[in-house]
Amino acid sequence: MLLDQLLNPDPAALAAFLNLHLQGRTGLLQVACEAEITYHGRAMSLAQAGEYLLLVKPDGSVQVHGPRGVKPVNWQPGTDSLHAAVEDGVCVLTARRSRPDEVLRVLFVAPGVAQALGVRAEGEFLLDGTEAQLQEVLARAPHLIEEGLTVLDRELLVGVGGIDLYARDAAGRYVIVELKRGRAGQEAVHQLGRYVDAVRTQLGGQVAVRGILAAPAVTAPARTRLHGAGLEFVEVRHLHLPQDEPLQAALFA
Amino acid sequence: MLLDQLLNPDPAALAAFLNLHLQGRTGLLQVACEAEITYHGRAMSLAQAGEYLLLVKPDGSVQVHGPRGVKPVNWQPGTDSLHAAVEDGVCVLTARRSRPDEVLRVLFVAPGVAQALGVRAEGEFLLDGTEAQLQEVLARAPHLIEEGLTVLDRELLVGVGGIDLYARDAAGRYVIVELKRGRAGQEAVHQLGRYVDAVRTQLGGQVAVRGILAAPAVTAPARTRLHGAGLEFVEVRHLHLPQDEPLQAALFA
DNA sequence: GGTTATATATCGCTC
DNA sequence: GAGCGATGTATAACC
Structure with a gap:
């Protein structure tokens, strides 16, 4: 279930890890660490430095969770382009989308833990009461x-x-x-x-x-x-x- | 950031791990494994056996993510009671809520990976365009x-x-x-x-x-x-x- | 606690 | 692609 794990990586190692597993689309990709998140699109937001959990799914959807609530602090339903890079010595994940035009950027300001999890097989979902x-x-x-x-x-x-x-x-x-x-x-x-x-x-x-x-x-x-x-x-x-x-x-x- | 980790635990060990960290409320608690999820309340649902990521936050909110979409397969915004137990040889997490009256149950049908992540400090959030x-x-x-x-x-x-x-x-x-x-x-x-x-x-x-x-x-x-x-x-x-x-x-x- | 309105709503369906 | 409505909507604000 735990396919790959990286503890306290430096920015270059984290970017490489992210890009590797973003290519593969093998399962869930997540990073828990101190981060800063910006969003530009239908609105505009800034989540200042804090501890967050980033979650990237095989379908390209991205969500960043804080310590409270079901709703993510920031998210992107489906991304057209998704990649990590080192900018000014900091690893940055950029998630773009065309329709609507929006960009989500996650700046990993301190090392944490990155993981690739083998979550792929979806079970049947039955809902009653609709x-x-x-x-x-x-x-x-x-x-x-x-x-x-x-x-x-x-x-x-x-x-x-x-x-x-x-x-x-x-x-x-x-x-x-x-x-x-x-x-x-x-x-x-x-x-x-x-x-x-x-x-x-x-x-x-x-x-x-x-x-x-x-x-x-x-x-x-x-x-x-x-x-x-x-x-x-x-x-x-x-x-x-x-x-x-x-x-x-x-x-x- | 990675406070505690348990690989391929047996049901009893997983239940103990969950209850320990549910008490502590130290940060995010997550389990990636094959699971089956039932929900009873405003509606009724069954997510058949598949690979999921369970996420429990310090505020008691619960969400279960599949491999697609921003929206969790199942969730519980705030829980009044939250505990794990071994039932019929399977570890089960039960999340209850009073208003409205609803119950979410996660059956961990196969071993996976359980983790406690140090996500606690929330940064300031600024939103423009509301x-x-x-x-x-x-x-x-x-x-x-x-x-x-x-x-x-x-x-x-x-x-x-x-x-x-x-x-x-x-x-x-x-x-x-x-x-x-x-x-x-x-x-x-x-x-x-x-x-x-x-x-x-x-x-x-x-x-x-x-x-x-x-x-x-x-x-x-x-x-x-x-x-x-x-x-x-x-x-x-x-x-x-x-x-x-x-x-x-x-x-x- | 009850009701209403907003949301980067998300998601799925139909035209 | 655009529009529309359901959602276990979640979440905040107000009475």
């Missing part, structure tokens, strides 16, 4: 939203943006359903309102159009706003979320 | 948006959220300004429309209220929607983004 799954369940069982509901379409494109579920109720009125996998806020209410407006405009004033926000919960301000706009809320739950249920059974159900 | 900075600049120099504009308030709360800039134009009309640090899409248009509606409702029908979306750029569909709703777009640029300008001068300007 909005897409909720949509599929409700499309097949629309009575969970309301009795007599008939689903006409899913992800219906209206102007710009897609309506999660487009349906008709027992009385023949059109129903726009906006789904949220978690507690819905005012943004969801507005999204629903926008779709309802769009459909009303397209259908003309003759046809009645209802708007339903379907989610496990809704914030109090959102509910107020929802009712004020003549829209409705329906509580829907994910089916497989109870923790006591065996994971495999739930994931493969 | 929306907050743009707001400050425009609040002081509203003529960059429009001649004759007078800013009345910033981050004005109007029930449905906060208005970035609340102003009055040369003709005495109220102006709602929504800022975006990057290219604005339809979501920004909706946000602006929401605020304009709220202010019009509060002020009554007597007073004219304008809505301006101020951003470096706007997507074509968003611009169409904007004009359709009687709202306006004004191009504003960040001042310090040119890359040729020295970083320090820009950051400390």
Whole structure:
């Protein structure tokens, strides 16, 4: 798992080590040491000298972690060019990207530890409880939203943006359903309102159009706003979320 | 920098190593090996056996990285309880969290390498080009948006959220300004429309209220929607983004 | 604690 | 390539 390791290297040795393993793309490349990081692109940042962990993945993504939080201090999702060099006696890693145009530079100001780790084989990843799954369940069982509901379409494109579920109720009125996998806020209410407006405009004033926000919960301000706009809320739950249920059974159900 | 290292440990040794350094909170703790990860909480997931890098920070945050992308395969922002144990002959790290209630479990299915890294001292972090900075600049120099504009308030709360800039134009009309640090899409248009509606409702029908979306750029569909709703777009640029300008001068300007 | 808004969001999908 | 929306978003700010 530990393919190669370099302890307290001088700048030239570190640059050589980095370039060697950046070429190979054999696995994860990391350096833990005192560093200074600059970023130029969508914004501009400077992380002053401190202790950081640099992580470079085989896909060319770069991230620099400090001692706190899930989010890296600096990062680069995918790099077009990635190389190390000694500049003014300091080893510098430069990560460039074209779209958008941005540059991340890591200056290794003190020796630390550099390693190449054999992390390559990715396992299958299964996720349950997404909005897409909720949509599929409700499309097949629309009575969970309301009795007599008939689903006409899913992800219906209206102007710009897609309506999660487009349906008709027992009385023949059109129903726009906006789904949220978690507690819905005012943004969801507005999204629903926008779709309802769009459909009303397209259908003309003759046809009645209802708007339903379907989610496990809704914030109090959102509910107020929802009712004020003549829209409705329906509580829907994910089916497989109870923790006591065996994971495999739930994931493969 | 490399405080402690364990190569190809058996489950008991790995569990002991993890618990020792989880107590100490001395720096970053990491394990690179074949693992299987389960998550139960806001959703439910299973990362099947593969090669991963586990990273635990002194603040108790946990992340598991695969060979691709900036985003971890699994993570836990802050943990209330964190401990390792041998279960059925396998070392398992369990990371719990109360709000929201979720559990991350990492099963180390094959020996690898465990390390404690001395990453503790965080450097100062400076960021330029945020929306907050743009707001400050425009609040002081509203003529960059429009001649004759007078800013009345910033981050004005109007029930449905906060208005970035609340102003009055040369003709005495109220102006709602929504800022975006990057290219604005339809979501920004909706946000602006929401605020304009709220202010019009509060002020009554007597007073004219304008809505301006101020951003470096706007997507074509968003611009169409904007004009359709009687709202306006004004191009504003960040001042310090040119890359040729020295970083320090820009950051400390 | 609850809610809202930002982010160098990242990521994946569709047009 | 551009735009749009979901994300176990994370994270900070404000009520």
